[in-house]
Amino acid sequence: MNPVIQRVTQRIIERSKATRQAYLEKIAAARSKGPMRGALSCGNLAHGVAACSKAEKDDLKSLTKANIGIVSSYNDMLSAHQPYETYPRQLKAAIAKEGSVAQFVSGVPAMCDGVTQGQPGMELSLLSRDVIAMTTAVGLSHNMFDGALMLGICDKIVPGLLLGSLSFGHLPTIFVPAGPMPSGIPNKQKAAVRQAYAKGEAGEDELLDAEMSSYHSAGTCTFYGTANSNQLVIEMMGLQLPGSSFVPPNGGLRTALTDFAGKQVSRITEQGGSYLPIGEIVDEKSMVNGIVGLLATGGSTNLTMHLVAVAKAAGILIDWSDMAELSTAIPLLTRIYPNGEADVNHFHQAGGMAVLVRELLKGGYLHNDVKTIVGEGLERYTLVPTMIDGQLDWVDAPEKSGDETVLTSIDKPFQHHGGLQLLAGNLGRGVIKTSSLTDEQLIVEAPAVIFESQHDLDKAFQAGDLNKDCVVVVRFQGPRAIGMPELHKLTPPLSVLQGQGYKVALVTDGRMSGASGNVPAAIHMTPEAIDGSLLAKVVEGDLIRLDAETGELTLLVDQAELDARQEAVPALAESRIGMGREMFGSMRSNLSGAEQGACSLFAEG
Structure with a gap:
């Protein structure tokens, strides 16, 4: 072994x-x-x-x-x-x-x-x-x-x-x-249409055709x-x-x-x-x-x-x-x-x-x-x-892979590590998927831009407010806040910004699954913002350092200043009523943190 x-x-x-x-x-x-x-x-x-x-x-x-x-x-x-x-x-x-x-x-x-x-x-x-x-x-x-x-x-x-x-x-x-x-249309083609739509270069008909050719x-x-x-x-x-x-x-x-x-x-x-x-x-x-x-x-x-x-x-x-x-x-x-x-x-x-x-x-x-x-x-x-x-x-099984660009051997791996890194620092603990990141994308140090909804980020992107180096913080998305939804709407605009040459990263207590693609994304942040973590005290312009090589995720703000700050107060009512969500309040409030499985089933929680 x-x-x-x-x-x-x-x-x-x-x-x-x-x-x-x-x-x-x-x-x-x-x-x-x-x-x-x-x-x-x-x-x-x-x-x-x-x-x-x-x-x-x-x-x-x-x-x-x-x-x-x-x-x-x-x-x-x-x-x-x-x-x-x-x-x-x-x-x-x-x-x-x-x-x-x-x-x-x-x-x-x-x-x-x-x-x-x-x-x-x-x-x-x-x-x-x-x-x-x-x-x-x-x-x-x-x-x-x-x-x-x-x-x-x-x-x-x-x-x-x-x-x-x-x-x-x-x-x-x-x-x-x-x-x-x-298999439907190539994934690269699907991703290109999504990014073109995010930039306003493709219409809804083209986007829908691409999606329906993929999921068919x-x-x-x-x-x-x-x-x-x-x-x-x-x-x-x-x-x-x-x-x-x-x-x-x-x-x-x-x-x-x-x-x-x-x-x-x-x-x-x-x-x-x-x-x-x-x-x-x-x-x-x-x-x-x-x-x-x-x-x-x-x-x-x-x-x-x-x-x-x-x-x-x-x-x-x-x-x-x-x-x-x-x-x-x-x-x-x-x-x-x-x-x-x-x-x-x-x-x-x-x-x-x-x-x-x-x-x-x-x-x-x-x-x-x-x-x-x-x-x-x-x-x-x-x-x-x-x-x-x-x-x-x-x-x-066959002696070797039939396509070594898709499935390779231990003798010539695509990477010598598994592509998952634990991030830790004063902002808490989270994970980042590094398997599709380049060496240049592993370290980002930039001012914070704060959102409490993926929809608000999309509006800022459309207005051109994100055309700069930035660490996008999307908070109050965790298990006990609003059930920890996946934030797939973030991927196309952040990918576009990165493609335009900006240094971009994401920090969130929500989920991204595999959808972060080639954008550095610190996800599942624990403790989540609603539990009073430092994530709730980050303000626009704070410098954040994300280093996927060393596993560092740090808010570069003096501790005395942080101690004097008040936590942000989230507006969560719209995410707790409607579409059946009001029936899940007791379950949501009993979810454990992401690192503990985000689970409500165990009495010790």
Whole structure:
């Protein structure tokens, strides 16, 4: 093992000893020797099987067969989730052939960040993760199930399903992907149209045509944002079938993988003879493997929050310092938009997950001694699924990447670090994604320009007020302020300013996912401004230094002057009423800080 990976892993194990032991004792107590529904009364069981066929009733009341609960985030609006419409029926049939029974237990909400970007609904996006977790738990709480299948892909949905699943860590659980849509117009062309629109050089018709040529059919959006980062990370953690993340939605291979997932979850139940609960698969080493996968591919910064929350749900304590130290040792092996011009289809065609996992294992960057849904050892994930004579099988990956401009080897990485840096200083702690920054963009020292809304920044840009070197501060965007929306509207104007030769950076307690592109962006600032951090005392013209090489983020103002300043008073009423936001006040007020997972689910908060 690489010594840094080993050291950080051991530190996490030591730090988590008490909480991990308590979690394992909890799931051991919840385990049943025999069908879970055996604990139900006759009336309970009768209600649970009332809508089943006679054959299913006979199987379930006999207590001899496993019952698999299906949780789905299907809806027609999310292109990534639309293919799930037919999955429950397909999975039930596959599970029946394996000698088990399946019931659809719960649908969970699934919102699309692409639809809500810059809209009021975006302020519910992060909150939806915890709602999904609780909805998953409600469905599984009927105690009818011996295993579970989770159908989800996108931004908050997979983390929410994972949080809910880990609260039922005694159940064998498999995640079932659906795959990306075909590639649309090149990402570079799409970005150029967005920037032209921001400069007033393209109209709405041209912009809409470009967007609809990019997001054009069923399947996951093909850029490497949070949705595809989710898929890569949970496959790296051994929770999805090897090589299944980026197989297209339609076709025989995707159908066969979905069937196999149903059969496999039956096999790892108590009744299947190879009992393997999700709470044992998700351990300290698998969490590190997931982080390594994220860093080696320049994945979404949203996962820096989600993985902290997921780990905590399994009794594991990780923080941004762990991620930043791992990043110093992990080579960047992919160039996928927004960190390159290729999309996830190009990555998949170049060798995809199997080549990536093989390279990382070869370099000692991944733990091989882990449990996965297909058995012991991550080396199983160096195989590629394929159809041979109409049957699903796994074969060795190609000897090398089919396109080394998209997926390279550990011998010639794109960077010798993972592209994630922890920033710390008197303004607090935050993260910056450096995988698409040039050396000249790593250090910015400039006067602050203050906004409390991404919409106000756009107005200032249109008026020409930002045509200068500046550090743009967008504050009161954090979890407890307004639910921590993603601030994608900031990217085009800041990119334009940078392209015009200005030194520009962003500092915010909001989110940017992978959308910061080539603009230096200190995001997820903690503590957030509403909690009285120094961020709330910054005034126009204050000098701020952002140094992504050293990890420094400093407000260069005399401490005596700062002590004399009053904190800014935010006007948040408009972000707390309307579009359903008024119903989420209690959840929003109980969210932890970004480095603690921005989560409302844990009593200690």
